[in-house]
Amino acid sequence: MQNNHQQMARSKQYNEQEVIEKATALFWEKGYEGTSVRMLEKEMGINQFSIYASFGNKRGLFLECIQCYKKRLKGIISTLEASKDGLGGIKQYFYDFVAFSKENGIKKGCLVSNTVNELGPDSDAQLMQELMKFSGEIHTLFRDKLKQDPTKDMETIERQGHYLLGSMLGLSLVSKVFTQKQIADYIETIFSNL
Amino acid sequence: MQNNHQQMARSKQYNEQEVIEKATALFWEKGYEGTSVRMLEKEMGINQFSIYASFGNKRGLFLECIQCYKKRLKGIISTLEASKDGLGGIKQYFYDFVAFSKENGIKKGCLVSNTVNELGPDSDAQLMQELMKFSGEIHTLFRDKLKQDPTKDMETIERQGHYLLGSMLGLSLVSKVFTQKQIADYIETIFSNL
DNA sequence: CCTTTTTCTAAGCGATTGCTTAGAAAAAAA
DNA sequence: TTTTTTTCTAAGCAATCGCTTAGAAAAAGG
Numbered sequence: 072m073q074n075n076h077q078q079m080a081r082s083k084q085y086n087e088q089e090v091i092e093k094a095t096a097l098f099w100e101k102g103y104e105g106t107s108v109r110m111l112e113k114e115m116g117i118n119q120f121s122i123y124a125s126f127g128n129k130r131g132l133f134l135e136c137i138q139c140y141k142k143r144l145k146g147i148i149s150t151l152e153a154s155k156d157g158l159g160g161i162k163q164y165f166y167d168f169v170a171f172s173k174e175n176g177i178k179k180g181c182l183v184s185n186t187v188n189e190l191g192p193d194s195d196a197q198l199m200q201e202l203m204k205f206s207g208e209i210h211t212l213f214r215d216k217l218k219q220d221p222t223k224d225m226e227t228i229e230r231q232g233h234y235l236l237g238s239m240l241g242l243s244l245v246s247k248v249f250t251q252k253q254i255a256d257y258i259e260t261i262f263s264n265l
Numbered sequence: 266m267q268n269n270h271q272q273m274a275r276s277k278q279y280n281e282q283e284v285i286e287k288a289t290a291l292f293w294e295k296g297y298e299g300t301s302v303r304m305l306e307k308e309m310g311i312n313q314f315s316i317y318a319s320f321g322n323k324r325g326l327f328l329e330c331i332q333c334y335k336k337r338l339k340g341i342i343s344t345l346e347a348s349k350d351g352l353g354g355i356k357q358y359f360y361d362f363v364a365f366s367k368e369n370g371i372k373k374g375c376l377v378s379n380t381v382n383e384l385g386p387d388s389d390a391q392l393m394q395e396l397m398k399f400s401g402e403i404h405t406l407f408r409d410k411l412k413q414d415p416t417k418d419m420e421t422i423e424r425q426g427h428y429l430l431g432s433m434l435g436l437s438l439v440s441k442v443f444t445q446k447q448i449a450d451y452i453e454t455i456f457s458n459l
Numbered sequence: 460c461c462t463t464t465t466t467c468t469a470a471g472c473g474a475t476t477g478c479t480t481a482g483a484a485a486a487a488a489a
Numbered sequence: 490t491t492t493t494t495t496t497c498t499a500a501g502c503a504a505t506c507g508c509t510t511a512g513a514a515a516a517a518g519g
Contacts, residue, residue, distance in 0.1 A: 177387075178386070187438070230453070230454055234455065237443065238432070247386055248381060248386050249427070249431065253427045256423070256426075264455075
């Protein structure tokens with residue numbers, strides 16, 4: 072969706088990255104099906120024509136929003152990547168995510184797991200593949216951090232990796248419906264075991 | 266939606282409980298918004314008129330389906346209620362739920378947590394209250410089982426209760442997207458040190 | 460300036476949404 | 490059987506869905 076044409080006449084009155092960020096916030100809060108193109112118009116501040124000209128269709132826009140979501144998550148992911156604290160780093164990531172997923176008092180959970188849960192694993196293949204790629208990256212990251220503990224054997228890392236990824240999926244829902252104290256209980260106990 | 270009238274003319278050609286069960290299966294698989302009244306017609310085998318005559322509207326039918334879902338879950342809940350094995354009983358409940366949530370190879374998760382995740386906690390108040398009542402009952406059940414262990418103090422029961430309820434929410438998603446081995450890793454680690 | 464090329468506004472497309480209704484069909488009561 | 494009352498079929502309601510399009514507006518190149 073770039074402007075590689077020889078000649079450019081009228082220029083766009085909006086910045087694509089900016090409108091993607093606004094769309095991301097809306098999808099994140101309302102879900103994929105729960106967000107209509109009319110709602111996107113208003114939130115992004117541009118006409119339907121411009122949406123379709125820039126992103127092809129609703130699905131195309133959403134795929135861009137997934138990328139945007141990844142970028143916004145990059146901050147706390149980088150913190151985890153840089154951590155040398157093993158499980159302590161992952162625990163901090165859990166707490167960081169809770170703060171990240173809350174905006175103006177609205178608890179939005181994780182856009183990726185929200186979408187997997189909404190559309191189900193047997194829907195749109197390309198879209199689901201993109202979402203699975205993302206959770207795969209988180210999984211790998213968790214396993215790398217577990218490996219920082221030399222006392223853990225390969226089998227333990229495998230098992231605890233699945234446990235942590237599953238707990239992270241749970242955190243998406245938990246962060247939406249639990250109180251702060253309940254969330255803390257949930258996270259603290261997750262890591263009290265390992 | 267009962268027949269309390271003085272005089273009854275033509276009798277219904279369908280059994281309400283039977284069509285509710287068929288509707289439950291559809292809502293469970295497709296989600297609330299993802300299930301249209303046209304789809305319900307075909308699955309339930311009755312006309313739209315009959316749906317609205319018996320249940321008022323789509324939401325009314327869905328509320329009945331929540332009750333139906335509870336009844337179907339009653340089997341494994343009773344097993345847990347009867348258990349004197351404390352945490353062992355809860356762990357068995359987790360495994361029972363995974364089997365319960367899978368039908369004809371379709372992994373459907375938990376209808377209640379699916380709906381909470383889909384509609385969000387700030388939507389339809391009455392509906393959400395019904396769903397929260399359900400998870401409250403599960404929460405109470407978990408705490409009762411934790412109390413079977415006399416070595417656990419009140420604070421521990423509170424904390425582990427939130428942990429187990431959160432882990433159960435996670436299991437709903439995990440059961441949809443993980444392999445059997447990954448699910449086992451997830452469940453086993455949850456209970457490895459409590 | 461004028462021409463070209465693109466973006467914009469606004470209307471409208473067919474399909475689907477939840478829901479309603481008129482009238483035929485059927486079964487219980489008289 | 491006839492009347493009464495309800496359930497059924499099937500059509501249709503306004504609203505919304507994702508998406509398209511005709512034509513006006515605007516900006517760059519000549």
